[in-house]
Amino acid sequence: RPATFRVDVSALLAKLGEKKESLKFMKRRIQRLGPQWAAAARHLDRQLGDQGREQKRILVHMGFLAISSGDGFSSMVLKGGPLGEMVQWADILTALYILGHRVQVSVTIRHLQRILGKPYARRSCPASGFLPFDLIYTDYHGLDQIEEYRGISLRTHKCRIRVIDTFGTEPAYNNKEYAFKHGYRSSWGHRKLDSKQYMTMFPHTPDNSFMGFVVDELNETEKLDISRNKINNMTVVYGKEISMWERKEHFFKVLHRHMEIHGTVYSTDHPYVVPAFVHNHGLLSQKDLQQLLKKAKLFIGFGFPYEGPAPLEAVANGCIFLQPKFHPPHSSLNHIFFHGKPTSRELTSQHPYMEKHIGRPHVMTVNFSNLQEFEETIQEIMRTKVEPYLPFEYTCEGMLERVHAYIQHQDFCAPIDPFPLATIPSPFILLSNSERFTWDPDVKAPPSWPPLRSLQALISQPGHSCITACEGIGMVCEPTFFRFINNKQAFDTLKVPCKVLEGEVNHIFPAVKRQLLCSVQKDPRLFSCAGLSAGYQRLCPCRDARHGQVALCQDCL
Numbered sequence: 001r002p003a004t005f006r007v008d009v010s011a012l013l014a015k016l017g018e019k020k021e022s023l024k025f026m027k028r029r030i031q032r033l034g035p036q037w038a039a040a041a042r043h044l045d046r047q048l049g050d051q052g053r054e055q056k057r058i059l060v061h062m063g064f065l066a067i068s069s070g071d072g073f074s075s076m077v078l079k080g081g082p083l084g085e086m087v088q089w090a091d092i093l094t095a096l097y098i099l100g101h102r103v104q105v106s107v108t109i110r111h112l113q114r115i116l117g118k119p120y121a122r123r124s125c126p127a128s129g130f131l132p133f134d135l136i137y138t139d140y141h142g143l144d145q146i147e148e149y150r151g152i153s154l155r156t157h158k159c160r161i162r163v164i165d166t167f168g169t170e171p172a173y174n175n176k177e178y179a180f181k182h183g184y185r186s187s188w189g190h191r192k193l194d195s196k197q198y199m200t201m202f203p204h205t206p207d208n209s210f211m212g213f214v215v216d217e218l219n220e221t222e223k224l225d226i227s228r229n230k231i232n233n234m235t236v237v238y239g240k241e242i243s244m245w246e247r248k249e250h251f252f253k254v255l256h257r258h259m260e261i262h263g264t265v266y267s268t269d270h271p272y273v274v275p276a277f278v279h280n281h282g283l284l285s286q287k288d289l290q291q292l293l294k295k296a297k298l299f300i301g302f303g304f305p306y307e308g309p310a311p312l313e314a315v316a317n318g319c320i321f322l323q324p325k326f327h328p329p330h331s332s333l334n335h336i337f338f339h340g341k342p343t344s345r346e347l348t349s350q351h352p353y354m355e356k357h358i359g360r361p362h363v364m365t366v367n368f369s370n371l372q373e374f375e376e377t378i379q380e381i382m383r384t385k386v387e388p389y390l391p392f393e394y395t396c397e398g399m400l401e402r403v404h405a406y407i408q409h410q411d412f413c414a415p416i417d418p419f420p421l422a423t424i425p426s427p428f429i430l431l432s433n434s435e436r437f438t439w440d441p442d443v444k445a446p447p448s449w450p451p452l453r454s455l456q457a458l459i460s461q462p463g464h465s466c467i468t469a470c471e472g473i474g475m476v477c478e479p480t481f482f483r484f485i486n487n488k489q490a491f492d493t494l495k496v497p498c499k500v501l502e503g504e505v506n507h508i509f510p511a512v513k514r515q516l517l518c519s520v521q522k523d524p525r526l527f528s529c530a531g532l533s534a535g536y537q538r539l540c541p542c543r544d545a546r547h548g549q550v551a552l553c554q555d556c557l
């Protein structure tokens with residue numbers, strides 16, 4: 001059955017009950033952004049032309065709202081608790097619905113069982129047989145709940161699962177035995193999924209799929225209004241929870257010398273934490289927060305929360321985002337918040353996406369421990385004029401395009417043909433700079449998404465990851481391509497004089513040490529863009545990317 005775009009979200013709203021604060025928040029968001037989603041759907045529909053799309057039956061089970069410990073998220077919605085997750089789930093639901101799929105939603109164990117059948121109802125929904133969904137979007141909590149309360153193993157159906165995983169899961173954490181043996185312990189991970197089945201909030205590592213969320217897009221009149229009404233000395237502090245304001249007095253003092261400070265912190269009875277000169281608006285609705293940001297010149301973060309949606313919203317409304325640089329970087333090795341998370345990613349600032357993908361003049365990342373540098377940056381910001389800026393990948397159309405592409409092209413159920421380790425003649429052709437190769441257009445390429453014509457492979461600098469190596473040539477690491485270059489011919493094409501060629505189970509392979517010891521990967525689940533090790537040069541598969549849409553290659557739609 002073909003999927004047809006929808007432009008009216010009211011039937012989706014009816015699927016979400018009224019019981020939980022979290023759901024009410026999501027409904028308000030879906031309703032508010034409805035017209036923008038509809039416009040994006042019309043545009044994408046025209047762009048895709050008569051490309052057929054198949055309608056999928058999709059279960060969306062938000063496990064974090066169903067946790068037995070009392071749904072901590074919902075109770076904190078009105079008290080400054082995390083809203084980033086709710087923002088993302090609301091947008092995922094809308095994208096799936098607008099794309100025309102059959103979406104069922106569950107936020108309680110009871111409902112999940114009603115949809116999937118209780119453990120004893122094996123005949124209607126046997127463990128290894130029929131599952132009435134093509135795809136299940138859930139989170140780590142949801143995975144446990146589906147296994148535990150339905151009493152089935154997900155093994156048979158795991159290729160249909162998509163895990164919404166805010167901070168990401170790197171391949172080294174995906175397999176319990178491997179992770180424990182090599183010191184990649186975590187509280188999560190260990191699911192042995194394809195790493196692309198994990199879907200993140202920002203494009204943290206290309207090992208995972210970047211799902212994202214959306215930010216209100218402004219029309220030309222709104223942009224004009226912003227440039228007329230900006231108040232050059234108005235700051236909004238990033239932090240809706242009181243702990244995010246603690247021990248910041250010295251910064252507020254400096255800031256207050258130049259600017260009027262506004263906050264949207266939930267609590268009002270902490271006069272020593274929120275100074276009297278701060279205009280605290282209390283927690284605002286998303287709509288009202290956007291209005292405040294439209295007037296403000298500066299949105300300032302003090303280190304926490306990490307990687308939330310609000311800085312993108314601020315920059316989209318014409319603010320400059322100022323944030324602290326982290327030296328040394330924060331990660332699961334040295335920071336309690338990331339401890340136990342299945343990633344070794346290092347955050348060089350509060351929001352590395354803002355720092356690296358957007359940067360100056362919209363985003364300023366400075367050393368906050370130097371108060372003079374801090375003050376000079378405030379003065380520089382007051383002199384700098386910026387226009388509202390929103391990367392395409394965070395618009396409704398950007399998200400629709402991406403989710404559409406994933407649904408149509410990502411297939412983790414199809415058996416993967418082992419690519420022959422040595423095909424003669426070699427399918428690779430050196431590019432003119434002779435440090436990279438691509439797939440020879442005269443050799444028939446095996447089916448692949450992204451298509452192999454976007455491949456460019458190279459050898460990294462010693463100790464660098466493939467993420468860094470590909471970024472160095474303006475490209476993106478593409479883990480799907482590892483299986484095609486995990487062979488001797490790839491090393492030969494790049495003239496690496498391998499004295500030894502071994503097959504090993506290690507997430508940094510394929511790689512070479514001292515130009516002589518070449519190793520290929522024996523476990524395809526461990527192909528990793530993020531992996532690195534001192535002394536090793538990675539063999540890296542890179543690809544191009546669509547403008548403003550890092551998740552998709554140019555020919556990926």
Ligand code: U2F
Pocket residue numbers: 081082083084085087166201239240264282283284285286289305306307308309310311313
């Ligand atoms: C992040 O979660 P947070 O909820 O702390 O992220 P924020 O960037 O603060 O904002 C989330 C949304 O809250 C909204 C705002 C954002 O879309 O419009 N909001 C609001 O409605 N009213 C207000 O007064 C202020 C903000 C991150 F997203 C999570 O994944 C992490 O778990 C968490 C901790 O790092 O940080």
